Amino acid sequence: AQTVTQSQPEMSVQEAETVTLSCTYDTSESDYYLFWYKQPPSRQMILVIRQEAYKQQNATENRFSVNFQKAAKSFSLKISDSQLGDAAMYFCAYRSNNDMRFGAGTRLTVKP
Amino acid sequence: NAGVTQTPKFRVLKTGQSMTLLCAQDMNHEYMYWYRQDPGMGLRLIHYSVGEGTTAKGEVPDGYNVSRLKKQNFLLGLESAAPSQTSVYFCASSYWDSPNTGELFFGEGSRLTVL
Numbered sequence: 555a556q557t558v559t560q561s562q563p564e565m566s567v568q569e570a571e572t573v574t575l576s577c578t579y580d581t582s583e584s585d586y587y588l589f590w591y592k593q594p595p596s597r598q599m600i601l602v603i604r605q606e607a608y609k610q611q612n613a614t615e616n617r618f619s620v621n622f623q624k625a626a627k628s629f630s631l632k633i634s635d636s637q638l639g640d641a642a643m644y645f646c647a648y649r650s651n652n653d654m655r656f657g658a659g660t661r662l663t664v665k666p
Numbered sequence: 667n668a669g670v671t672q673t674p675k676f677r678v679l680k681t682g683q684s685m686t687l688l689c690a691q692d693m694n695h696e697y698m699y700w701y702r703q704d705p706g707m708g709l710r711l712i713h714y715s716v717g718e719g720t721t722a723k724g725e726v727p728d729g730y731n732v733s734r735l736k737k738q739n740f741l742l743g744l745e746s747a748a749p750s751q752t753s754v755y756f757c758a759s760s761y762w763d764s765p766n767t768g769e770l771f772f773g774e775g776s777r778l779t780v781l
Contacts, residue, residue, distance in 0.1 A: 563706070587768045599756065599772035645708055649768045652697065652716050653724075654758075656709040 556581045558648050560657035567636045568665050574621075575631045575660045577646030586650035588622065588629045593643040593659075602644070605629065638664050668692050672757050672773035679747045679780045687742040687776050689757030697760045698740035699724075699770065700732060702753040709756060715740055747780045754778075 557580045567573035579588070590602040605613045605622050612620050617637075621630045633640055641664045646657040670691045679685055689698065696717050701709040711724030715734040729751060731743045740759075744751060754777050758770040 558708075560708075589769070597754065597775045599758075599770075601769055604769060647770075649770075652714060652722070653711070654699065654768075654770060655711065655725075656701075658706055658708040 556583075556648055556650065556653065556655050558646055558655050558657040560646055560660050562660045563658070564661045564663070566663045566665060567633070567640075569636055569638060571636055572632060572634045573636055573662065575633075575644050575646075575662070577629045577631070577657055579627050579629065579646075579648045581627065581648065581650065583650045586648060588620075589647040589649065590618070590620070590629075590631045591645045591647060591656075592640075593645065594641075599645075603631065633662075636664050638666060640664050670757055670759055670771050670773040672755075672776045674776060675774065676777050677779070679744075679778065681748060681780060683747050684743070684745050685747065685778075686744075687755055687757075687778075689740045689742070689759075689773060691738055691740075691757075691759040691771070693759060693771065694737070695759035695761055695771070696737075698734065699758045699760075700730070700740065700742045701756045701758065702726065702751075703756060703775070704753050712742065712755075744778075747778075749780045752778060752780045 559578045586607045588605045592600045603615045617634045643659045699714040700712040713732040718737040733741045754775045757773040760770045
């Protein structure tokens with residue numbers, strides 16, 4: 555079964571600085587999607603960024619970018635110019651066929 | 667535009683009681699999912715459905731049943747609730763076909779407490 559591992563239960567960053575959240579996954583599939591979701595205290599799950607495995611170019615969405623290393627099965631999220639509103643739980647997710655699996659999450663704190 | 671709606675949002679049960687969580691989506695999605703979220707464990711897939719009349723087991727299906735009688739609704743049932751089922755439950759739905767790239771759309775969650 556596919557597994558997703560987030561090795562950092564908690565991370566902290568100073569406002570305006572850059573932080574990187576780590577994610578690794580295990581799969582035997584060649585075609586899949588990877589996602590980062592944000593969950594603020596409101597509990598709503600919000601899509602931050604997605605990456606298709608067949609694309610070599612790393613996805614970017616404004617201040618959010620990923621470092622996708624397919625051979626290493628690594629998918630890290632970089633948040634640039636961190637803002638107070640970025641404070642949340644961040645979940646890495648893997649999807650192939652009908653199944654979507656999540657990591658345990660990283661709680662990000664942003665210090666003013 | 668409602669998206670994915672879960673009812674109820676909160677519920678307290680006694681051990682052994684039964685209940686049903688309802689998920690409704692208005693986006694004509696084929697795929698629907700039920701997850702549970704527990705501290706330190708992320709979201710774990712309970713059951714899912716790839717279309718009306720179909721269901722399949724996920725990672726943690728024991729103690730739960732589901733039904734997808736209508737395309738827009740996905741029901742999660744607890745026949746005999748146990749304290750271990752205390753959790754926050756999320757419903758999600760999605761397309762699969764390109765160019766929608768499989769993103770899941772989530773409901774707001776339902777907090778269930780079993781005493």
